[in-house]
Amino acid sequence: MSTSAIDLSLPYKKRVDDALHNQQLKVALDRATGRMAGQRVAAMGAVDAPRLRAQVRQMKEHVLRTWPELLEQLETQVTANGGHVHWAKEAADLQRIVVEIARKANVQKVVKAKSMATEEVHLNQALQRAGLKVVETDLGEYIIQLAGEPPSHIVAPVIHRRVEDIAAIFQRELDMPPTLDPQVICGVARGVLRKEFLSAEMGISGCNFAIAETGTCCIVTNEGNGRMTSTLPRVYVVVMGLEKLVPTVEDAFLQYQALCRSSTGQQCSVYLSMTSGPRKPGDVDGPEEFHLVLLDNGRLDMLAKGYGEALCCIRCGACLNVCPVYREIGGHAYGSTYSGPIGAVISPNIHLEVTDVDKLPYASSLCGACRDACPVQIDLPRMLLELRRDVVEAEGATLFDRAAMQGFSKMMQSRSSYESAGKLGSLASNVLARLSGGNLTFLPGPLSPWTASRDLPPLARHSFREQWQQRRAARKQIV
Amino acid sequence: MADKRTYSSPPRRVALFVTCMVDMIYPEVGVATVELLERHGVEVVFPLEQTCCGQPAFNAGFWDEARPLARRFVDIFEPLLRTKQIDAVVAPSGSCTAMTSHFYRQLLAEEPGYPERAALLAAATFELTEFLVDVLGVEGVDAQFTGRLTYHGCCHLLRELGIDRQPRALLQQVDGAEWVALNGAEECCGFGGLFAVKNSGISTAMGNRKVQNLVRSDADVVALCDVSCMTHINGLLSRQGERCRAVHIAQVLANQVDVRPRTLPEPPAQPLEKPRRWQDTT
Ligand code: SF4
Numbered sequence: 001m002s003t004s005a006i007d008l009s010l011p012y013k014k015r016v017d018d019a020l021h022n023q024q025l026k027v028a029l030d031r032a033t034g035r036m037a038g039q040r041v042a043a044m045g046a047v048d049a050p051r052l053r054a055q056v057r058q059m060k061e062h063v064l065r066t067w068p069e070l071l072e073q074l075e076t077q078v079t080a081n082g083g084h085v086h087w088a089k090e091a092a093d094l095q096r097i098v099v100e101i102a103r104k105a106n107v108q109k110v111v112k113a114k115s116m117a118t119e120e121v122h123l124n125q126a127l128q129r130a131g132l133k134v135v136e137t138d139l140g141e142y143i144i145q146l147a148g149e150p151p152s153h154i155v156a157p158v159i160h161r162r163v164e165d166i167a168a169i170f171q172r173e174l175d176m177p178p179t180l181d182p183q184v185i186c187g188v189a190r191g192v193l194r195k196e197f198l199s200a201e202m203g204i205s206g207c208n209f210a211i212a213e214t215g216t217c218c219i220v221t222n223e224g225n226g227r228m229t230s231t232l233p234r235v236y237v238v239v240m241g242l243e244k245l246v247p248t249v250e251d252a253f254l255q256y257q258a259l260c261r262s263s264t265g266q267q268c269s270v271y272l273s274m275t276s277g278p279r280k281p282g283d284v285d286g287p288e289e290f291h292l293v294l295l296d297n298g299r300l301d302m303l304a305k306g307y308g309e310a311l312c313c314i315r316c317g318a319c320l321n322v323c324p325v326y327r328e329i330g331g332h333a334y335g336s337t338y339s340g341p342i343g344a345v346i347s348p349n350i351h352l353e354v355t356d357v358d359k360l361p362y363a364s365s366l367c368g369a370c371r372d373a374c375p376v377q378i379d380l381p382r383m384l385l386e387l388r389r390d391v392v393e394a395e396g397a398t399l400f401d402r403a404a405m406q407g408f409s410k411m412m413q414s415r416s417s418y419e420s421a422g423k424l425g426s427l428a429s430n431v432l433a434r435l436s437g438g439n440l441t442f443l444p445g446p447l448s449p450w451t452a453s454r455d456l457p458p459l460a461r462h463s464f465r466e467q468w469q470q471r472r473a474a475r476k477q478i479v
Numbered sequence: 480m481a482d483k484r485t486y487s488s489p490p491r492r493v494a495l496f497v498t499c500m501v502d503m504i505y506p507e508v509g510v511a512t513v514e515l516l517e518r519h520g521v522e523v524v525f526p527l528e529q530t531c532c533g534q535p536a537f538n539a540g541f542w543d544e545a546r547p548l549a550r551r552f553v554d555i556f557e558p559l560l561r562t563k564q565i566d567a568v569v570a571p572s573g574s575c576t577a578m579t580s581h582f583y584r585q586l587l588a589e590e591p592g593y594p595e596r597a598a599l600l601a602a603a604t605f606e607l608t609e610f611l612v613d614v615l616g617v618e619g620v621d622a623q624f625t626g627r628l629t630y631h632g633c634c635h636l637l638r639e640l641g642i643d644r645q646p647r648a649l650l651q652q653v654d655g656a657e658w659v660a661l662n663g664a665e666e667c668c669g670f671g672g673l674f675a676v677k678n679s680g681i682s683t684a685m686g687n688r689k690v691q692n693l694v695r696s697d698a699d700v701v702a703l704c705d706v707s708c709m710t711h712i713n714g715l716l717s718r719q720g721e722r723c724r725a726v727h728i729a730q731v732l733a734n735q736v737d738v739r740p741r742t743l744p745e746p747p748a749q750p751l752e753k754p755r756r757w758q759d760t761t
Contacts, residue, residue: 016678016680016681017680020680020681020684324666324667324669324685324688325678325681325685328681328684328685329681361540362674362677362678363678363681364671364674365634365667365669365670365671365672365674365682365685366538366634366671366672366674367634367638367666367667367671368634368635368637368638368639369634369638369666369667371638372638382585385537385538385540385582385585387540388538388539388540389540389542390540391540392539392540392541392542392543397539397540397541401539402541405535405536405539405541405544406544408535408536408544409533409536409541409544409545409547409548412499412530412531412533412548413530413547413548413551414530415527415528415530418499418530418531422502422503425503426503439717441718446676447676449675449676449677449679450675450676450679450714452679452683453679453683453686453714453715453718454675454683454686454711454714454715454717454718455713455714455717455718456710456714457504457710457713458504459503459504460503460504460505460506460507462506463502463503463506464497464501464502464503464506464509464510465497465502465525465527466506467506467509467510468509468525468527469527
């Protein structure tokens with residue numbers, strides 16, 4: 001088992017090949033995606049799923065239509081509650097803002113609950129560079145922090161590891177005695193993390209949704225680490241992507257319901273922590289200082305570029321779990337913080353540094369399973385198609401592909417050239433097929449990847465149109 | 480799905496959109512399609528100008544290359560409909576039907592005059608099993624099959640067109656077939672057009688899952704509605720020496736396929752010479 005840090009900056013092809021050849025990854029993905037997909041089907045099946053999906057969709061579309069107003073309302077409410085609101089245009093802005101907050105409050109140690117937005121902007125690294133100690137407290141995130149790996153799933157960050165791998169990491173990093181008992185492993189993590197919670201001055205979390213009308217930031221967790229992150233340290237910072245917004249408390253529970261059922265297949269999560277600002281006089285707990293940092297990082301442009309639909313995403317991960325491509329290669333092969341179908345749509349749009357990002361829209365067979373699973377009915381295949389168009393328009397295709405497609409289009413625009421190409425193809429492919437016993441088993445050049453694992457039949461000796469014309473001729477003779 | 484045209488009286492004459500793959504590689508599927516349509520009292524015309532609907536280029540992002548093919552397709556079929564020379568267009572493919580009746584909307588959105596014509600065409604373009612069941616109301620099919628049969632739902636058919644009940648209903652009518660269940664019948668086989676070549680590793684891994692499920696199902700034949708997925712599944716099955724084969728549903732329904740139980744050969748007239756073992760040699 002290799003536990004060295006995974007290098008996301010490798011070329012796309014290398015990342016995919018590595019993933020396809022990783023047997024442990026295959027086992028881990030099979031176990032987890034199958035289970036999560038099954039639980040989602042059951043949990044969504046227990047309610048009026050079409051209605052719930054339609055309602056969530058409507059609500060998220062409303063959010064996008066009234067985005068600026070809602071953001072302003074959120075800022076006003078949070079401020080009125082005694083919190084501070086910061087706006088981060090780019091990753092560097094967010095890093096600067098959070099480091100600043102930590103400096104001012106004399107922070108040495110930070111505990112973090114799960115947040116993809118902070119992963120997106122590499123906040124941990126920035127904090128560490130500023131001399132702070134950062135401890136991830138979500139169990140999955142904690143494991144990959146120990147292993148020095150990035151998350152590979154937006155909900156289950158350590159999905160790429162089997163319990164055997166996790167035990168090995170704990171034995172190595174925390175001197176855990178050998179065991180495969182998940183309870184024992186969790187107990188070890190709990191023991192370590194409890195001390196960190198009690199000694200940290202600052203907590204940072206993401207935000208599953210923020211309620212504009214009340215200025216409340218909500219985090220949905222199952223481990224209780226979110227609650228401790230938001231209440232124990234003196235300072236609490238929420239990092240939120242601009243789109244994670246709902247207008248009202250009712251809308252929050254609508255999204256909550258869709259999120260829990262679609263991500264983990266639960267009716268509701270174990271914890272839902274709602275923070276509406278710092279501790280008020282008379283409150284028994286809560287942070288003394290509360291900050292909300294809103295992150296753009298390309299999200300506003302996304303709406304302008306016509307990919308606004310992807311901003312309706314509630315990050316449930318259902319599309320990853322049902323994606324047959326994700327199931328084969330896992331998250332790291334995408335080379336981005338966001339993987340799976342939604343990752344392939346978001347990554348080229350927001351400001352992320354992803355090697356071979358142009359390849360991501362093509363990492364899909366366009367089977368549509370993601371759209372069927374998505375609780376917000378996001379038409380991911382449509383956007384993947386449009387992103388492919390964008391790649392070609394931006395001269396991202398190879399010269400060979402371009403020439404091939406132009407040739408193909410030319411040929412298909414004329415009946416006679418189509419028919420002669422067919423005749424020629426039939427002759428050539430039948431000669432080749434005869435050599436290899438009926439099927440084509442080896443093709444040269446660009447088609448060789450096909451025959452590397454698959455046979456191909458030759459073209460028919462007599463096309464359908466030939467047979468059709470013969471039949472017509474025969475009928476005429478009879479008459 | 481896009482609103483389909485309804486017919487007060489059964490359609491009498493349809494144009495066959497045979498698709499380029501069936502035309503050039505699997506003419507027998509086209510023949511079976513014609514046979515099925517004619518068997519149910521529908522006259523078939525075949526516009527010889529038709530070539531490819533442009534899907535390969537469209538899916539690869541080459542929309543400028545796909546667009547002339549889309550326009551051409553509309554120019555060939557739409558006038559036949561408009562002038563009532565035909566009542567519908569029928570294709571033995573979920574994928575190509577989805578392309579012409581679904582994705583043309585996206586592709587031709589800004590071509591003057593075309594969106595309306597494409598919409599008219601889309602409403603009267605049907606995938607074969609959809610046409611047989613939903614439009615013609617076919618209940619019984621006169622087909623026999625001796626062997627174990629199962630069904631794979633191709634992605635575009637299932638998730639773009641929402642067609643699943645129709646092919647399954649038709650297959651249930653096939654006499655003598657032993658129906659076996661296929662795990663993950665609605666999962667992608669990994670074809671995905673150029674995806675199969677450009678991402679051949681992932682595509683093959685996906686296809687291998689399909690192969691494993693097919694082998695476990697112990698089916699002799701898996702019927703499906705798209706020759707593209709059929710090519711992919713058969714390519715893997717054949718390479719791996721598996722007995723099971725994917726067959727287009729039209730061929731099953733038109734009785735082109737049969738897996739008769741292999742009867743034992745006649746016993747040899749002379750008793751076989753006693754097999755010799757190496758130990759026996761002196
Ligand atoms: S795109 Fe849909 S299914 Fe995928 S993570 Fe977002 S909300 Fe969930």
